[in-house]
Amino acid sequence: MEKGILIVLSGPSGVGKGTVCSALRQRIKDLTYSISATTRAPRPGEKDGVNYFFKTKEQFQSMIEQDELLEWAEYVGNYYGTPAGFVRDTLDSGKDIILEIEVQGALKVRDKFPEGVFIFLIPPSLNELQTRIQNRGTETEETIRNRMSVAKEELGMMMKYDYVVVNDEIDLACSRIESILTAEHCKRERVMPAIKKRILEVN
């Protein structure tokens, strides 16, 4: 069986990765989402095993020691990592998987999966980025300052990605990413299952 495609979506905090990713999963039903492990505290409404696997520092350390993580990174005082087994099993079953991770981790994934598709989401402007983080209302003023300063560094890394997508409007950003994925499937001489279904329905 043909392996699935590994997709990495990165971008500064508050750009809309989470929002765009869930909209994309609504549109592309056969896209699997990789749930990361983190030592960050859950935000209101976040659920263990849905948004993240919430871990203590000791549990996270043990995952590193047991070689359970495809990559991991420290980001603004917390650890984040991608469980390796789930990613490999999904790809082996022929399904595409999307990882929503920050830049340092993405570069490590690139070493292991050079054939992956690396997409960087950017805001229309830095002012708009700050407004989005503030309006989300999940961060303290200090965390927002730290995240904005990391954001500027991260934006400097966008040329290391295969594609840069502007998240001005959620629907537009999703369509751009969908087009990228369609093109990547074509490059690999495949038709995305969602498109195949659409064509069959028309005929």
Ligand SMILES: Nc1nc2c(ncn2[C@@H]2O[C@H](COP(=O)(O)OP(=O)(O)O)[C@@H](O)[C@H]2O)c(=O)[nH]1
């Ligand atoms: N390297 C790495 N980064 C991750 C992982 N999971 C999430 N991240 C990134 O960690 C950063 C902080 O995530 P989070 O605290 O949820 O904040 P948010 O991006 O503002 O929603 C974001 O850039 C995420 O994409 C992971 O498994 N590995």
Ligand SMILES: Nc1ncnc2c1ncn2[C@@H]1O[C@H](COP(=O)(O)OP(=O)(O)O)[C@@H](O)[C@H]1O
């Ligand atoms: N295109 C957009 N236009 C306006 N607001 C957006 C857009 N995309 C996301 N948002 C809002 O910006 C905030 C941050 O989005 P989120 O998905 O949490 O970002 P990230 O996962 O990158 O940190 C949320 O309040 C979200 O509703």
